[in-house]
Amino acid sequence: MEREREPILQMSNIHKGFPGVKALSGVSFRLFPGEIHALMGENGAGKSTLIKVLTGVYSIDQGTVELARQRMAIDSPQAAQMAGISTVYQEVNLCPNLTVAENIFIGREPRRFGRILWKEMNAAAEKLLLTRLQIRMDVKLPLSAYSVAIQQLVAIARALNISAKVLILDEPTSSLDRNEVKQLFEVMNKLKAEGLAILFVTHFLDQVYEVSDRITILRGGEFVGEYLAKELPRIELVSKMIGKELQQLDALPREKEAASAAESAKALVIEAKALGRKGAIEPFDLTIRKGEVVGLAGLLGSGRTELARLFFGADRPDQGALRVNGVKDGITSPREAIDQGIAFCPENRKTEGxxxxxxxxxxxxxxxxxxxxxxxxxxxxxxxxxxxxxxxxxxxxxxxxxxxxxxxxxxxxxxxxxxxxxxTQPKLLILDEPTRGIDVGAKAEIQKLVLKLSGEGMSVLFVSSELEEVLRVSDRIAVLRDHVVVKEIAEDEMSQQQLMQAMAGE
Amino acid sequence: MLKRQYIPIVVTAALLAFMFAAGSFRYTGFFSLQVLLNLLIDNAFLLIVAVGMTFVIVSGGIDLSVGSVIALTTMISASLVQQQGWPPAVVIPLVLVLGAAFGWLMGAIIHYFKIQPFIVTLAGMFLARGLCYVISINTITIDHPFYTSMAQTKIKLPGGFFISISVVIALVVVAAAIYLAHYTRFGRNTYALGGSESSALLMGLPVARTKILVYTFSGLCSALAGVVFTFYMLSGYGLHAVGLELDAIAAVVIGGTLLTGGVGYILGTFFGVLIQGVIQTIISFEGTLSSWWTKIVIGLLLLLFIVLQRLLSARRQMQKA
Incomplete structure (x- = not known):
């Protein structure tokens, strides 16, 4: 081991259940001072539950949490903060209507006889932001005057002011652009050098390898392992997250018949050229032909849904061109998409379907x-x-x-x-995770249906996190990683191994 | 450069000045300090209620019970002083405690049962109004010397002008509320709560205590307004202050406070109340207009101000993007 120091935080054998679901079973996690530790896992792996346990939002059923070797009961967000565990969330949890200085100090404002000393508070806020985070800003403006990236830094400043020993960053980079991410990483590295323990949750593999020292992987509520980032190849990280060993990945029987040679001659239904939307998906090219099933593969948060939403007009692209049935810029709203013969089954059946x-x-x-x-x-x-x-x-x-x-x-x-x-007899059917959370029989039926529809000339964009499924139904697969379309895999080179390597970026 | 968050309050103040100037040009005798002071004398109770309402609305809630609590306060005061012979020194603290307790109870129900403030305070409104009639269905006139002297005492100002004791009470409430809102934790927590309740919770702020205290404060203000209203009317009656909650909300919104919570100033509410007073005064000077014109003008102003707020926040979004 590179270091034999005491962990500042040690969670052992944590169990947490909800009615009908076991969210965490026997998960362990430790965090050392002066390190950035990435917590990785797919949807439902238990990441958010673990963080909510740590921040006092959920109480645990079983297990122990030790902070600096002291056993702790974290039973409320206040208790977590008092203990020195602070969290910065993706949606900044500050009050946009208050000033920057207040957001840092509220609850602990400098006071004399109960009167809040604004001057001292503003000065202290300026000093804190400058010395710890190296940013200079007008702390008297309301928080809402600043961008999300700056708001996050303010949230970190608040955490530091509570004298945090452990800083949890829950998907902080999701809505930041590249420069903002760079600025955040600089701050993270500086704080790490000062001895802070940072727990970092993200879906971006590149970012994990850019800043993390150590990685803990969860899958299905269970602990998979803890690794040093430099000793864990990307492809292994992905295979551990998905739960498939590389050796297992041989070609599956494909139900889809080999495409006819005339495939490329078929009419284009939709054609995206350098289409992109800031913060959602980087510019990409993608075409779908008549009767073709195109799979979209990628980890959770890689931009699959964002891409599908552009095709349906649910979000507007801010660059590039989208041709539908040969007409340029035909889609500006879901209504127009429907009129153009595009149908979209959203991912969240319960809320959007x-x-x-x-x-x-x-x-x-x-x-x-x-x-x-x-x-x-x-x-x-x-x-x-x-x-x-x-x-x-x-x-x-x-x-x-x-x-x-x-x-x-x-x-x-x-x-x-x-x-x-x-x-509605669509020409293009977009299916976003159509088989999530349904039983095996129903899954197979839906897959068969997709193949039948494509045989009848319908085009399908099939989004799924299950590799087998994507391979089984698709004629062609576009692979997404970190909001970029990284690869298009044609029919003849499709294999799970290929796919996984593309997803991992190796 | 004017800070953007002060724009609504400046607009309100400018509107007040404009209306007063317009009245002064049109009617002889309008332009006098006493007319301005009369605005305060006639609206002292509305000002006190609106201050409490400002806190509630800034916290992201609403309190519909205030008018009924005023009526109940006048009723209890009149009944105890006039029919039971209790001394005012006991009755006034008692009604203040009752008002605060009433607000506290509504706040606790709103918070712990997670019920919409609209519904809980609507129930409180019916309850308090109904309780008035348990005491009496008739007007109880007060002729206790303390109350009549409070009603009639004029505090002389230099130049022959005067105000009433109620005005002094209302101005003290306004000053105390400004301090409370901007220089105490309770005040800042109220703003935080209105900005984002879930954030306030995650920031470790005492959300439950703050929310309940806000309604307690509003209840206290209503009871105090009830006491002032008793001085003004010298009677207790179940139909006193009907619909006053809506006047208070209108004053708060015209004063620039966002109905969605988190943004607003007590001083804005002060101007909002005075604007309502000016409209009434102009209509009474006009002589031939029905008093319902007050409602029409206030309705138009409300619309105007809500649209103005919308435009300001839309522009803010545009600038950030």
Missing amino acids: IIDELTVRENMILALQATRGWFRAIPRKRQDELADEYIKALNINPPNPEQLIKNLSGGNQQKVILGRWLL
Whole structure:
């Protein structure tokens, strides 16, 4: 070991359950003074739960937390702060309406006989920002006058003022541009040199390797391992996060038949040229042809959903061009996308997809109704026919169109949403994580359906974090890493190993 | 360069000056310090209530119960002093404590049961108004010498001008509230709460205590306004101060406080109350206009100010992007 120092923070055998879910089971984590330690894991790995335990938002069911060898019960955010554990979140948790100085000092303002001494507070804030973070700014302006990057630095200043021993940075870089990230890293390195222990959570692999000394990986609520960053190759990091060893990665049986030679001659449905949006996705090129299934692979937070949202007009690109059916800049809103024959099944079924209190039939006809305009209601008889037709085609269970959708299982809800978009007979169907959280049988059915639809000439953009699934259904795969489209893999070179190497950036 | 956060308050002050100037040009006898002081005399209770309301709105809430609490205070005061023969030295502290306790209870319900302030204080409004009629359905006139002397005493100012004791109370409340808002932890925590409750919680601020105290303070202000209102009307009645909560909210918003919380000044509220007073005065000088014109003008002003706030915050967004 390079150092045999005492860890400042030691979490051992932490268990935390929620009704029906075990979020953490037997997780250990330690943090040394003067290091930057990255906590890595895919969605549901337990990262956020672990951080919420550490910040006193959640209490643990079992296990111990020791800070500087003292056993601690962190039962509230205040207790965590008192103990010297401070957190800076992605969405800055400060008050935008208060001044910069107040945001640093509120709760501990310098006072005399209960009267807040503004002059002293402002001077102290200026000094703190200058000496510890090397930034000079007007601390009397409200926080909202500054960019998110500066707000984050103010949040760090607040943490330092509470005399933090442990600083948790929860996805601090997600909404920063490159220069801002650089500035943040400089601050992190400076604080590290001063002996602060920093826990860093991010989805950006490049950034992990740029600043971290050590990496702890969680998967499915369990502890996978703790490694020195320089001794852990990227590809291993990714394979440990996903839970697939490299040796396991041989070619899977593909259901998709080899594409015809005439593939390239088929008409373009959508064509993106240097399309990008600041903070969401770097400029990329991507084309989808008629009847083609294009997979989007990449880790959580790599920009998959952001890309899909550009195609649907849910977000506006700030550079590049998007041609749909040969027409340039045809999409400025989801309504126009629908008119152009694009359909989008979002990732969060619960919040962006289903409408709980409506029946299966009502949920299904929503999109079709929207394309017709709300004053030309679809006749009830036609609604019933359509609902019955798609319930049968998608094998929705129970096959009752008047059932409230909230009473269906996740897989069947997903099929209803699929049905909703299929009703509009789209030319391009965008599926964002269509099989997340549904059972194996329903998964296979949805995959088959995708292949059948593409066989009938529909184009599909298929977003998924499951490698097998992407490989099974796609004709071509675009791989994303850290908000950049890093590679396009054609049919003949597809393998899990290829894919994983591209995702890891090796 | 004027700081952007002071723009609404300056606009309000300028509007007040403009209206007063317009009145002075149009009506003889309007331009006098006494007319200005009368604004305070006639609106002292509204000013006190609006100060409490400013804290509530800055914290991100609303208090609809204030008008009813005033009525209940006049009722309890009148009943105890006039019918039971209690001394005012006991009655006045008692009603202040009752008002604060009423606010405290609503604040506690709002916080611990996580219920919308709108609903809880609406219930408080009905409850307090209803309780008035338990005491009596008729007006109780007060002729206790203390109350009549409070009502009639004129504090002489140089030049033959005068104010009432209520005005002194209201101005002390305004001054104390400015100090409270800007130089105490309670005040700053109230702003933090209105800026972002979840942030305030994660910053380790005493969210529960602050929120409950804000409603307690508003309850206290309402009761104090009730006492001042008793001096003004010399009676207790269940129909006193009907709809006053809306006048108070209007004054706060015209004074530049954001209904979404986090931004606002007591001084703005002070101007907001005076603007309402000026409108009333202009209408009474005009003589032929119905008093409902006050409502029409206030309605238009409210719209104007809300649109102004919207534009200012939209511009701020634009500049940042």
